[in-house]
Amino acid sequence: MTAASPARLSDATLARLPAGVARPAYDRQATRIGVVHLGIGAFHRAHQAVYLDDVLAHEPDWAICGVSLRSPDVRDALQPQDGLYALELLETPPRWRVIGAVREVLCAPDQPAEVLARLADPQVKLVTLTVTEKGYCLAGDTLDLSHPDIVADLAHPQAPASAIGYLVAGLALRRARGVPAYTVLSCDNLPDNGGKLRRACVLYAMQFDPALARWIDEQARFPRSMVDSITPASDDALRTRAADALGLADAWPVQREPYTQWVIEDDFAMGRPDWARVGVTLSGDIAGYDRAKLRLLNAPHSAMAYLGTLLGLESVADAMRHPALGPFIATLMHRHIVPNVELPEGMDATAYVDAILARFANPAVHHRLLQIAQDGSQKIPVRLLGTITHALAAGRAIDVLCLPVAGWLQFVRRQAQAGVPLADPLAARLADIGGRMQGNAATDVAVFVNESRVFGALAEAPAFMSALCDAYARVSTQLDASLISAVDPR
Numbered sequence: 377m378t379a380a381s382p383a384r385l386s387d388a389t390l391a392r393l394p395a396g397v398a399r400p401a402y403d404r405q406a407t408r409i410g411v412v413h414l415g416i417g418a419f420h421r422a423h424q425a426v427y428l429d430d431v432l433a434h435e436p437d438w439a440i441c442g443v444s445l446r447s448p449d450v451r452d453a454l455q456p457q458d459g460l461y462a463l464e465l466l467e468t469p470p471r472w473r474v475i476g477a478v479r480e481v482l483c484a485p486d487q488p489a490e491v492l493a494r495l496a497d498p499q500v501k502l503v504t505l506t507v508t509e510k511g512y513c514l515a516g517d518t519l520d521l522s523h524p525d526i527v528a529d530l531a532h533p534q535a536p537a538s539a540i541g542y543l544v545a546g547l548a549l550r551r552a553r554g555v556p557a558y559t560v561l562s563c564d565n566l567p568d569n570g571g572k573l574r575r576a577c578v579l580y581a582m583q584f585d586p587a588l589a590r591w592i593d594e595q596a597r598f599p600r601s602m603v604d605s606i607t608p609a610s611d612d613a614l615r616t617r618a619a620d621a622l623g624l625a626d627a628w629p630v631q632r633e634p635y636t637q638w639v640i641e642d643d644f645a646m647g648r649p650d651w652a653r654v655g656v657t658l659s660g661d662i663a664g665y666d667r668a669k670l671r672l673l674n675a676p677h678s679a680m681a682y683l684g685t686l687l688g689l690e691s692v693a694d695a696m697r698h699p700a701l702g703p704f705i706a707t708l709m710h711r712h713i714v715p716n717v718e719l720p721e722g723m724d725a726t727a728y729v730d731a732i733l734a735r736f737a738n739p740a741v742h743h744r745l746l747q748i749a750q751d752g753s754q755k756i757p758v759r760l761l762g763t764i765t766h767a768l769a770a771g772r773a774i775d776v777l778c779l780p781v782a783g784w785l786q787f788v789r790r791q792a793q794a795g796v797p798l799a800d801p802l803a804a805r806l807a808d809i810g811g812r813m814q815g816n817a818a819t820d821v822a823v824f825v826n827e828s829r830v831f832g833a834l835a836e837a838p839a840f841m842s843a844l845c846d847a848y849a850r851v852s853t854q855l856d857a858s859l860i861s862a863v864d865p866r
Contacts, residue, residue, distance in 0.1 A: 408436060411441070600641045675763065691741075
């Protein structure tokens with residue numbers, strides 16, 4: 377005789393939660409949807425939705441309609457749960473919390489009319505999105521008008537599929553109905569995210585309605601932002617832990633480290649929540665915060681991902697415990713990245729780095745290195761190459777900074793020659809290059825740098841090419857020794 381499955385998490389079962397599990401501190405039925413979020417993945421539900429859950433305890437007008445632009449999976453998981461889901465805060469012991477900010481979940485391919493109706497709703501004042509850089513359909517700093525999704529949406533702007541198409545279609549409906557423009561807040565970490573999004577939306581609208589484009593440019597707001605919290609992917613082990621902690625089944629819980637940060641430019645069209653009350657930082661220097669995160673958190677993450685996998689390690693915590701790699705990461709940050717980063721006014725670099733190192737070492741966070749290693753062709757330029765360019769201009773040594781870049785090259789080579797598919801927008805090109813690499817530093821580096829089209833002007837810098845060749849050879853033959861010598865160069 378098998379044990380009965382636990383009841384499903386929902387409004388009807390909230391009262392069954394154990395006393396140690398936090399739950400919404402407000403009447404969910406009294407809240408109103410004021411936010412539409414495009415791309416309702418794990419990061420949004422572990423980060424922005426948690427801040428808005430805190431907001432709803434004081435301001436009921438900021439509940440979320442979450443929209444999936446592709447798959448119905450999140451909708452199908454959360455709809456039977458009335459939008460409720462569990463968040464596990466990864467510490468020892470873990471803390472659990474049920475989030476109630478998501479009041480509605482839609483799947484755009486199945487429910488386009490409902491999505492457009494929600495975007496046009498006068499009650500909606502804020503549209504947020506986490507669609508990854510690929511979802512912006514950009515070419516450099518502006519919209520790629522030849523992108524297949526954009527081409528298709530421009531042929532039928534009233535029936536969009538892309539994030540840009542939906543944003544502009546919603547704004548077009550509001551303009552036609554005399555409803556003020558909403559604020560569009562990008563929560564994806566790409567430089568000048570709000571500026572890029574504004575330019576993309578205006579250029580898109582200009583293709584079929586120049587008056588609408590002018591209205592968007594004048595009336596809508598696109599504040600810049602920066603977000604930070606390590607959020608490992610959900611898996612069946614997490615679902616099992618959630619069922620044990622809640623005594624209820626949750627089809628799609630999420631998990632993250634306790635640390636979280638959200639910095640937003642204070643530029644809103646129709647008002648905003650009291651962000652400061654719930655821990656959001658309002659700042660005019662988003663670029664400074666973004667740069668600090670990219671170079672002092674994301675760059676070491678990539679360094680661990682590539683060097684750690686080459687060492688046979690699985691997680692960030694494993695990397696920090698490694699006798700050579702752990703000290704190397706600390707040295708990389710304190711000695712080689714901090715001097716080459718312009719930080720926001722008032723930021724204590726040493727304290728910031730030490731806090732990041734403590735987060736990396738958290739044994740409760742199982743952040744897989746292979747997950748971080750994805751999309752290297754997009755991550756390496758903004759995480760590491762900018763710091764290398766700054767160091768070269770300042771006349772500083774770049775040999776240590778080149779070791780993680782060399783690790784990426786060796787990672788691509790290993791995966792390609794083992795027949796393991798790369799998760800990267802340039803996967804086919806990188807697989808071809810990696811398959812042809814022979815282990816000769818000068819030849820491999822020259823081919824990779826020139827044919828990958830990732831390195832920009834650095835490809836023409838002899839000092840960079842020389843340092844990268846040396847790092848590539850050291851990574852391939854004496855990785856542990858190279859990391860140790862970087863920590864203690866005597």
